[in-house]
Amino acid sequence: MTAAQSWTGRQVEVEVGAVAHGGHCVARAEGRVVFVRHALPGERVLVEITEDKGGSFCRGDAVQVLEASADRVDPVCPLAHPGGCGGCDWQHASGQAQRALKAAVVAEQLSRLAKLDVDVLVEELPGGLVDWRTRVRMVVDGHGRPGFRGHRSHKVIPAKRCPIAAPGLVEDANDQRWTRGAELELTTDARGRVDIVEHPQRGRSRQVEGDGVAVERAAGREWHVDAHGFWQVHPEAADYLAEVVGEWAAARPGDTAWDLYGGAGLFGSVLAEQVGAEGSVVVVESARGAVADGRANLVDLPQVRFRVGLVEDVLARLHGSPQVVVLDPPRKGAGRAVVDALAARGPDRVVYVACDPAALARDVAGFAAHGYRLDRLRAFDAFPMTHHVECVALLVRD
Known part of the structure; x- marks a missing residue:
């Protein structure tokens, strides 16, 4: 497919099919598979194609819902929309529907x-569905603001809070000054203590808050572990x-x-x-x-x-x-x-x-x-x- 034939930017109306692995559903348009985000099975939506590398499939976002699923709900985060934060896939689905989608996958x-x-x-x-994520990675944009990447994108979406993150964790990052382009690791442990490390693109990492140790509790034991090593989030x-x-x-x-x-x-x-x-x-x-x-x-x-x-x-x-x-x-x-x-x-x-x-x-x-x-x-x-x-x-x- 040549650049002139690319569907990128084109809008097509589709009926959304089954859920697929990766946070999207499958639809078809003019014989091609379209992997659609921000949609639910059974819906009729208007999809804007966001990525087309040729071949039998392309990717897109549901920018308008023409016939909604009974499982659709309003996202709790204002950044959970086409072109927004890429961290959440199913904020537009009820909790029961989310679990059913995952079971199907x-x-x-x-x-x-x-x-x-x-x-x-x-x-x-x-x-519940929010306030659960105890370990978060953020990136700093060109203005020094912490945020999250867009879906399949290097674009930084500034975020002053995150509904799925532990309360206060992302807010705490917004109270700090950051190096442009840096990556941030944020953790809150079982004690509710926050640990933040900044990784600039050049130079040494910087311990901004905490001492690098997280205290966790599981399997009848108390664990002292690296605040930014592997632990269930x-x-x-x-x-x-x-x-x-x-x-x-x-x-x-x-x-x-x-x-x-x-x-x-x-x-x-x-x-x-x-x-x-x-x-x-x-x-x-x-x-x-x-x-x-x-x-x-x-x-x-x-x-x-x-x-x-x-x-x-x-x-x-x-x-x-x-x-x-x-x-x-x-x-x-x-x-x-x-x-x-x-x-x-x-x-x-x-x-x-x-x-x-x-x-x-x-x-x-x-x-x-x-x-x-x-x-x-x-x-x-x-x-x-x-x-x-x-x-x-x-x-x-x-």
Whole structure:
């Protein structure tokens, strides 16, 4: 398609079809697929094409709703509109509808990529749809104002508040002076204390507020961790996930368990309580800071050993076969090499924590090729107003 033929900027009227992975719905116009944001299934909308690289599909925003879904609501944020902040995908949908959309995406990915027909229910976490995000990234515009990027854009949308962020967190950033073009990391911990770091495009990062340490509470423990390292951003998520992981891992006293992509050892601590002093838990994590935090936090659990490195590298050096494996990989998933290596060790149970339905489905299919079946699945709305969803899957050997 030549530049002259591009649909970018063109408006087309479409009937919106099913939800798709990524915070948009699928529509068709003149034989082409249009991925539409700010719309809901069953609606008739006027779409303005925002991106067209040629080929069979393009992207667009619903700029006018001609026939609205019964699930449509008014967004709580004035920046949640076409051309606005790209952080939220579903502010125009009721909470129940958001969870149904996410459930449909998880089910579709498992069907398409793993050939499994699974009934999915996305469970609501306590706290509602707003005021939940405890870790936020912002960027500073050319006028020194903090804001968020537009969807698939480098444009900075200044924001004085954010309804999904913990109260006062974004407001606190607006009380500071910032370097143009800098990136900001903002955290509030279980004590309600704020930590802010500024990362300028040139020069050293600057600790603006706090001491770089967050105190979190989960799995019956208090954790002192890097304020800007990995931790669940929803204040209830870590505890809920740890409970499910513990229930499904069901490690026995004396067992060997592996916690892969283990961070500071949240799930490793649960496994350690199960295997007891005679058992063994190996936590594998590539971030040295997280490992240092984990060793300090779990000093009372000598059965826990941390190994620093990429999971695919450390696996080749680990001896023996665990009875239970817990893995919480990054968004891209564990991947074939890790799945193959784990299956070769023959654990009885694999508990897989996933933040991306497509990656989960691919890895479930990979385990299935080695004789593991999906025994249970739970999904949690740990990221309300966005398209993200957290899943926990239990895989067992047939």
